Amino acid sequence: MGQISVELDKRLNSAVESMPAFPKSVQRILELTRDINCRPKDLVAVIEKDPVITIKVLKIVNSAYYGLPNKITSINQSAVFLGVNTLKNLALSFSTTGMLPKKNDAGFDIQHYLISSLVTANLVRSLGAQFAPGEIDPTDCYIAGLLHDFGKVVFAQCMSAEFNQALALSASDNLPLHKAEEAIIGADHTLVGAMLAKRWQFPDSLVDCIAGHHGPKYPTPLAECLLVGDLIAEGLGYDSKGNVSAGADEQTVPKRFGGDLDAVVAALGDLSKMIEEAKIFSQGEGS
């Protein structure tokens, strides 16, 4: 993994601490928690669709304080470990700090980012089940898809001017966004996302996936599923990178998928319902 300055490291970390969650999940959590008898499974279903709340929960349960021998990678695991009420209380506390604005100074489309993350998460889970059964946990696949581009939201929130320039450079020079980020900011979203995930003691497999999702150094089954899931999402119009390919031309579809991306997409069946659900969830009423 590359390096970033100590100052940037501090800025990024504090940006996540104060980062509000997505509008729809904030609304749903506030609604659900008004009812003392709200169903825990409904709450879990909301939390696991929000990258910000998911990250904050995983950050707490994987912290040194809990000293868990095995890392926790899902909201269901967190519910069992912390108790559903503590999870509810955490979600509520994260939801009362406001919500991510739809429009930010970076000009980054938060709603599109959320749809893309949800679509990718579901695709990676399906790919894992079909093309790497028994090798990887579907839960790990989902979380890798949900969080792989998290670095972009961090940039949009805490380095909006620089990220805006990177988005502009990517568009004007037909440059993949991660390369534009590197040129303007000195670090791309894969590096920043992975650095934060490592800091929060997320599992190494997840850190490596985030770091390498535009070209995995170590072709693990999880990294391969994320790479392909990201490519399929991009093909469907759901990659929050802007208009320039993140580098499909640089990458070949790993062997386990048979080499033909269209055939992989066909094997996944009808994706329209999943995409529609992601769209509905991302349509909050935030300003």
Added chain:
Amino acid sequence: MKFKFWGVRGSIPSPGPRTARYGGNTTCIEVRSDNGTLIILDGGTGIFALAQSLLRELPISANIFISHSHWDHIHGLPFFIPLFIPGNTVRLHGAIDPVTGSGVEQVMAVQLQYSYFPVREAEMKAAIEYRSLSIGQSLEVGDAKVTTTLLNHPVIDFGYRIECNGKSLFFTGDHEPYYNIYDPEDEDFAEYQTLIEEKQSSVDLAMRGVDALIVDTSYTREEYPAKKGWGHGYYDASIAMALRVGAKRLYCTHHEPTRGDDELEKVFADVMARHASLIGDLQVYLAHEGLELEL
């Protein structure tokens, strides 16, 4: 090792003639190790009567372990009289609140706000120490060893296992048996079931083979469905837990504040009758104020 119940009531102090035999004070248990080290489990209102009894042996060194921060487990703390007397040492142990990030000192700081209590901590003359504990941590307290286990309650709740010279007790604080939040037809049901079975096994291991298991047994099995998710146990679940972990004696505590003595005994008799053929050597008791046991 000896222990004595000073408060056995759940939720809110419930004095009066209906609760006179079992007692209306909220949770507090005094434990004495073989060399006399004083360990106090929870600071409900029962701790006030305990404090009176300790005035005979000043100066004292008290090791208080808080299971969790709900009022009925902490609201006697400001009235723990040894806090006001120079020469005493009071060590308060408990969990960190994951929502606020605050350590166990929060349970005193919240209560000692001047609007709510007239004495500030600076005016308390005992040496007060705060020790926030982590999950699964063991620490030596005199000749005893205390180990924490994270249990299931709306806030972080530590169960404490205390061991001394081959004898052991486990106190749950407040705890609800793990249950599946999904319905059997849900996609996540099976995975969640596996997760709770793993968690249950690790908790059972922490209680395994104790001489005395002191358990939150608030409800009857008939009452429980309406209270599911509130973080408390019920008789059938407590007995099942004691049998599963091979405990020698089970003490049911955290009695419902609305349940008078006669009703409590009736409920208990019904439960015991239903379990007569199942419990084998397990001895089951209703905890009451003043009940003192030597292990």
